[in-house]
Amino acid sequence: MHSYELRLILDRGGDLISALPLKDLRRMPPALNLSANLNFTEIHPPRFDYGEIVRWVGVGEEGDWGIVIGNFYNYEPRRCCWIWCYIIWLAADSKSVGWCQFDTAQEEDLEVFEDEKAAKFDK
Numbered sequence: 001m002h003s004y005e006l007r008l009i010l011d012r013g014g015d016l017i018s019a020l021p022l023k024d025l026r027r028m029p030p031a032l033n034l035s036a037n038l039n040f041t042e043i044h045p046p047r048f049d050y051g052e053i054v055r056w057v058g059v060g061e062e063g064d065w066g067i068v069i070g071n072f073y074n075y076e077p078r079r080c081c082w083i084w085c086y087i088i089w090l091a092a093d094s095k096s097v098g099w100c101q102f103d104t105a106q107e108e109d110l111e112v113f114e115d116e117k118a119a120k121f122d123k
Contacts, residue, residue: 046071046084047107054088055113056105064094064103065113076106083107 048054048068055065070087084107090097 043073043082046086048086048110048112053113054086054105054110057109057111062095064088064090064096066090066094066103069102074106086110 048071050068050070052068053065054068056063066088068086069089072085072087073082074085075081076083085104086107088103088105088110090101090103096103
């Protein structure tokens with residue numbers, strides 16, 4: 001979908017979320033069968049807590065980092081499984097903060113960030 005198509009949808013009173021194309025829904029288990037597909041006793045608790053400072057793994061000092069403000073259990077179609085994902089409020093000096101204040105990441109893509117900058121983030 002091109003930006004002019006999105007602009008046309010928004011100008012006609014539509015919303016952006018419903019205008020986005022949906023991908024890979026055929027491989028996702030139906031929501032009605034969620035409890036049958038998941039054994040809730042085997043789901044590990046989230047690795048990161050609300051308020052914890054994290055950064056993306058393997059991107060070094062230049063990578064984005066921020067504070068965990070939420071989490072959700074999400075289906076990963078490439079791996080055909082459910083995983084924890086996190087909502088991250090980006091720090092003011094993260095590279096991406098110029099175009100977004102929040103980002104999401106899968107649990108395996110994050111690590112705890114212990115640094116002088118991180119210690120001052122929520123003060």
